[in-house]
Amino acid sequence: MRGHMRLVHALIAKSMAETILVGVLAVASFLSAFPATYHGWGEVLPKGIAGWAVNQAEPGERLEVQLFIDNEFVASTTADQWRPDVAAAGWARDDWHGYKFSVPALAPGKHEARVFALHVASDKRRTLQLVGDPILFEVDRNGNLSKITRGN
DSSP states (O other): OHHHHHHHHHHHHHHHHHHHHHHHHHHHHHHHHSOTTEEEEEEEETTEEEEEEEETTSTTOOOEEEEEETTEEEEEEEOOEEOHHHHHTTSOSSSEEEEEEEOOOOOSEEEEEEEEEEEEOTTSOEEEEEOSOOEEEEEOTTSOEEEOOTTO
16 A cells, blocks of 8 residues: 555656646747847837837847738838937837838728737747737728727
8 A cells, every 4th residue: 555655646746747847848938939038119100100129139130020910911121220219218229120111001990000020049930029019000081090099
């Protein structure tokens, strides 16, 4: 009987160790694919979306950013345009992290834009990481965009 209890305790300890190992591996994998060093901001322009994106782990890196509107890919560009507000706010060492997208013709009404930075991990795995918050905007009958504040 005593031998059976030792076996049960050993199996429980093994199961706990495996669970901890799997948890550590999952967290490490997630942090590798989605590092917490990517930051950004987007805003609505009358005919487009503009903003900035920075990887604080590599402050000189110019990020590839992709625009999605209503969950559909629209365009890709490099965040390498002049934005003096980024360095002034302490997000980067220089002013060259801005981006600007022209928005294609959309049906009048409410829409949602999301800007993602492309992250390439050391193992060449590519992931998209949301920079900033989703951008809610409305298109009027003339095709002009205007920001929608949450709650509207």
